[in-house]
Amino acid sequence: MVSLLLADQNPQQGAALLTDALSRLAILHGTDKYGFHDYTPHYHAMLGPLRDRPIRLLEIGIGGYSDPLRGGESLAMWRDYFPKGEITGLDIARKDLNLGPRVAIRQGSQVDADCLSRLVEERGPFDVILDDGSHQNAHVVESFRLLFPTLASGGVYIIEDVQTALFPKFGGSLELKAPNSLAMALERVAKLQAGQGGGMARIERFHNLIVIHKRVARQKRPLLTEDRHLAAAKAEGRKIVEAEAGDLVDLTALTALAASAGTDGILMLRGPWQDQALLRDIFVQIDHREMRVYHPKAPLHGLAGRIAGLSIYPEGVLLLLGENSYPSNFAFDARHPQVTAVLAEMGEVLTDKAATEKGLLAHLRLKNLPGAGKVGIAHLDRLQAMGCRDPLYRLQRAELLAERHQWRDLLRLCREAQSDGHSDPRLTAHLGLALRETGQGGEALQILRAAQGRVPDSLPIIAALAEVEFDHGDKSAARVLLAGAIDRFPPEEQPIRLRALIEMAQETGDAKTALTAAIRLQRLDPSAVSIRREPVSPPGD
DSSP states (O other): OOOOOOGGGOTTSSOOOSSOHHHHHHHHHTOTTBTTSBOHHHHHHHHGGGTTSOOEEEEEOOSSTTOTTSOOHHHHHHHHHSTTOEEEEEESSOOOOOOOTTEEEEEOOTTOHHHHHHHHHHHOSOSEEEEOSOOOHHHHHHHHHHHGGGSOTTOEEEEEOGGGGGOGGGTOOTTOOSSOHHHHHHHHHHHHHTTOOTTEEEEEEETTEEEEEEOOTTSOOOOGGGOHHHHHHHHHTOOEEEEEGGGOOSHHHHHHHHHHHOSSOEEEEESOOSOHHHHHHHHHHTTHHHHHHHOTTOOOOTTTTTEEEEEEETTEEEEEESOOOOOOGGGOOTTSHHHHHHHHHHHHHTTSTTOOHHHHHHHHHHHTSTTSOOOOHHHHHHHHHTTOOOHHHHHHHHHHHHHTTOHHHHHHHHHHHHHTTOOOHHHHHHHHHHHHHTTOHHHHHHHHHHHHHHOTTOHHHHHHHHHHHHHHSOHHHHHHHHHTTGGGSOTTTHHHHHHHHHHHHHHTTOHHHHHHHHHHHHHHOTTOOOOOOOOOOOOOO
16 A cells, blocks of 8 residues: 655655646546546545545445456545545445555445445545446436435535436436436526525536535535635636626527636626526536537537536526536547647656556556557556556557567567466467567467457457468468458558568469559558568557
């Protein structure tokens, strides 16, 4: 168990940071609450004042699915962020993780009333409850019903990944048919604005997030004018525009007001909204990117990408203007400019010697996505020094060793992966090439033929088998195999495959195939003159 020092407690250690203290811990521990999501900046701004208090935090959902040794990244983050806090994790699956004496892990369902009651009695009352569990709408609604009343005075209830309210496979729908997490939140918005909020103080809404704040017992309800977003905007010199919510007769009027506040200002809308349908649309369409995944033809209002959040009080609403296109979940795009910047920042933070194996692996997984580029050699070397056995790490290292023609090291790596039961076709292809290059062509042929029988459409296996078959087996079969797959290789890989095919066709007397391949190669690469074949790395799927 490792506890990490926060960057803002000792700015002389670690990388020069653009990220806040919580996001830094998220990166170092490898939780997807930063990077894949953009949650931790919100949490830092919201929960930062509690950092030095002995709070009690419950997170539903530990991660790692059914594997008892996986998950716990965000629990470790919370443990280090709240050095006096008691952290509790609840998961439906058994978890055998040792995260230190301040972190307790319990097994149980998030909709088991008896389980939750015992948990609150044993570890609560909780100051912060975070639902990152099944994301099934029925579960989210029921957990809130059972747990919000038990939340400590002034506590915070956070629901993550609420875009699943729109996803049918999670029980969601565009109509928000009950039970539905967004519909539940909208009902509470209506009650809050009608002065019937009960224990609620305010509701915040961000991309994929709903945050419901509980009132402090025996204290006056917090006011719209005291909101932390307003204070931050004033400190930063951003524009604040005030208006009466009742004057917003339609989207056109709201759009005009938003334009007057600029790109990152705040609209302070006092009083109850007359157009509840407009408020509903704004509330829901903060998740416009994910909405488009399942509902590509759903109508979106013109401000969907410009409203970064809402802060809702009984006496009015704050519309937080700003960029709202950060991709996550099913709409994740590693090429997005904001993601590119985040990935670069993650790489910088991870140069800190405090980076964990899980932190390095989380960055590796994001960098493995299309358009994200690859991690550096130093990153892989650190994972090797940690004794990492993760399949993706091994694949990335295998590709590096193949590029460097370090065949014996590649063979050793692939054998280790094989003994651990890792059966990724790309690693098998690397194993075949490493065997071929270390004088074990017969075994390479046997392994690759068997693999091709299991996964006949795998391009890495086809490429490697064609190479080995040509040198140690049936040359004509190698030519036919490669020729039949040329069109399925990515465009950037086709030239090198065509060069190999030309040589195979020439040596087997297939002039027609050689000429056809040469013409295609000339079109793709007019400068191509040599058809000499060299050992190449298998492609990605």
